[in-house]
Amino acid sequence: MPPSPNSSEFSPFVPGCAVLITLHSPREKFWGALLELSGSGIVVRGIDLNSFDDFAALAKAGEPLSTATVFFPLLRVEKVELDAENGSIPSLAEQFSEKAGIPAEEIFGFAGPSGWRESE
DSSP, rough: OOOTTTTTTTOOOOOEEEEEEETTTTTTTEEEEEEEOOOEEEEEEEEEEEGGGHHHHHHTTTTTOOOOEEEEGGGGGEEEOOOBBTTTOOOHHHHHHHHHSSSHHHHOOOSOTTTTTOOO
């Protein structure tokens, strides 16, 4: 049985969940599927957020795509956010699926907590 949301062991940051990572030195944002989170850093499969619209357009056009699997040391990580809808604002995964015409899960392999909402 998984830990309850009130448990000290509960974390929505499970392998496969969609995350937005804000980095510094240099400042950049990376969006994708969390693969591993440890005391030394974070491993994620995804794309630089600056290429989001271009990547969605390539997916819609049926072009071959590849995501990057990268490690960011915790010293560079400013924050990690769960990619979830917030009220009427859709998640990045939902926005990507709408723009690309295919589920983001097919490209990024998201498998995190389904139905997670920021307000919960």
